[in-house]
Amino acid sequence: MNRTVIEDALFPDCPIRNILARISDKWSLMVIYTLDKSEKEPVRFKELQRQIPDISQKMLTVTLRTLEEDGYVTRTIYHEVPPRVEYTLTERSRSLLPHIASLIGWALENREAIIKDRKDANRK
Amino acid sequence: MNRTVIEDALFPDCPIRNILARISDKWSLMVIYTLDKSEKEPVRFKELQRQIPDISQKMLTVTLRTLEEDGYVTRTIYHEVPPRVEYTLTERSRSLLPHIASLIGWALENREAIIKDRKDANRK
DNA sequence: AATAAAGGTTACTTTGCGGTAACTAATTGA
DNA sequence: TCAATTAGTTACCGCAAAGTAACCTTTATT
Numbered sequence: 001m002n003r004t005v006i007e008d009a010l011f012p013d014c015p016i017r018n019i020l021a022r023i024s025d026k027w028s029l030m031v032i033y034t035l036d037k038s039e040k041e042p043v044r045f046k047e048l049q050r051q052i053p054d055i056s057q058k059m060l061t062v063t064l065r066t067l068e069e070d071g072y073v074t075r076t077i078y079h080e081v082p083p084r085v086e087y088t089l090t091e092r093s094r095s096l097l098p099h100i101a102s103l104i105g106w107a108l109e110n111r112e113a114i115i116k117d118r119k120d121a122n123r124k
Numbered sequence: 125m126n127r128t129v130i131e132d133a134l135f136p137d138c139p140i141r142n143i144l145a146r147i148s149d150k151w152s153l154m155v156i157y158t159l160d161k162s163e164k165e166p167v168r169f170k171e172l173q174r175q176i177p178d179i180s181q182k183m184l185t186v187t188l189r190t191l192e193e194d195g196y197v198t199r200t201i202y203h204e205v206p207p208r209v210e211y212t213l214t215e216r217s218r219s220l221l222p223h224i225a226s227l228i229g230w231a232l233e234n235r236e237a238i239i240k241d242r243k244d245a246n247r248k
Numbered sequence: 249a250a251t252a253a254a255g256g257t258t259a260c261t262t263t264g265c266g267g268t269a270a271c272t273a274a275t276t277g278a
Numbered sequence: 279t280c281a282a283t284t285a286g287t288t289a290c291c292g293c294a295a296a297g298t299a300a301c302c303t304t305t306a307t308t
Contacts, residue, residue: 016231019238024148026266045285056267061286071241081275082284092234099227106223107140110216114143117195150296169255180297185256205305206254 022070027055027063029100032072035089036097042076042086072096146194151179151187153224156196159213160221166200166210196220 023029034051035043049060064087067073072093078084147153158175159167173184188211191197196217202208 015235015239016228019231019235020148020227024144046283057286058268058288059266062266069242069245070238077285080284081273082282083273083286085285092237095234096230099223099230102226103144103223104140106220107143110219111140111143113216114194118193121193170253173255181256182258182298183296186296201255204254205303206252207256207303209255 019070022066023072023096025063027052027059028067028072030055031060031063031067032089032093032097032100035073035087036093040088042088045085045087048087067093143194146190147196147220149187149190151176151183152191152196154179155184155187155191156213156217156221156224159197159211160217164212166212169209169211172211191217 023032030052031048034048037051045060045064048064049055049057052060055063064073064075068075071090073087074090076086076088078086147156154176155172158172161175169184169188172188173179173181176184179187188197188199192199195214197211197213200210200212202210
């Protein structure tokens with residue numbers, strides 16, 4: 001990755017910006033990580049809700065649908081009553097996860113310094 | 125980085141989420157990459173505007189101020205007329221850039237497949 | 249006397265993300 | 279007969295992010 005490639009990749013309304021925007025919303029990464037936790041075991045909708053207690057039902061649905069559209073999760077419907085719908089991560093999200101992890105790692109290393117800087121800036 | 129750390133790092137309203145949210149807004153990465161392009165040469169406000177033509181003056185100001193608050197850029201004022209204000213990246217953003225680059229690299233590798241999936245999903 | 253220059257600020261408006269609450273389906277158990 | 283269960287959908291609302299346009303400052307130039 002050289003700088004020229006990156007530069008081109010971020011021009012206004014480019015697909016890269018678009019792709020990253022869709023996973024940097026409020027809930028996508030949280031959902032992906034929750035699914036990842038289960039080690040390839042499919043997870044039901046209700047179980048996701050239990051593990052992410054502060055997400056609303058609507059946003060869980062919307063987030064899962066968007067993730068499915070972009071090929072990050074698969075959705076399997078079982079026609080039972082009450083309904084059973086199971087979600088699993090695709091290979092695509094598994095290949096994404098290390099990159100996210102490296103970002104989070106960076107944030108963990110730098111968070112104290114950043115929060116301090118932020119305070120100093122607002123003190124003046 | 126194991127999964128437990130990542131999990132903890134994403135709990136609701138945690139500082140990590142907060143830090144990442146502030147650089148995943150509409151303009152921050154674009155500004156950081158534009159500054160990076162100049163190879164440690166300070167860049168003036170007007171020059172940033174020229175290189176990011178679709179950003180509004182207000183949003184360029186707001187973005188730069190936020191980046192300064194969090195220690196990603198330094199802002200140097202020269203009391204001349206007309207005014208001169210120069211921006212440079214800090215070591216902090218230079219240490220962040222490789223992680224972003226790896227994400228963008230991933231997006232480049234996967235973009236065609238993702239866009240295809242998205243089309244297929246909407247065709248049905 | 250008017251204009252341009254750089255780097256903003258301000259007020260106002262628009263957009264869209266996300267939250268809330270109510271409603272649905274079909275079946276089982278009390 | 280009623281409630282509970284799962285996995286949603288729908289309509290409505292609020293807030294914050296972002297866009298637009300006008301205005302400001304001081305000095306040099308025409």
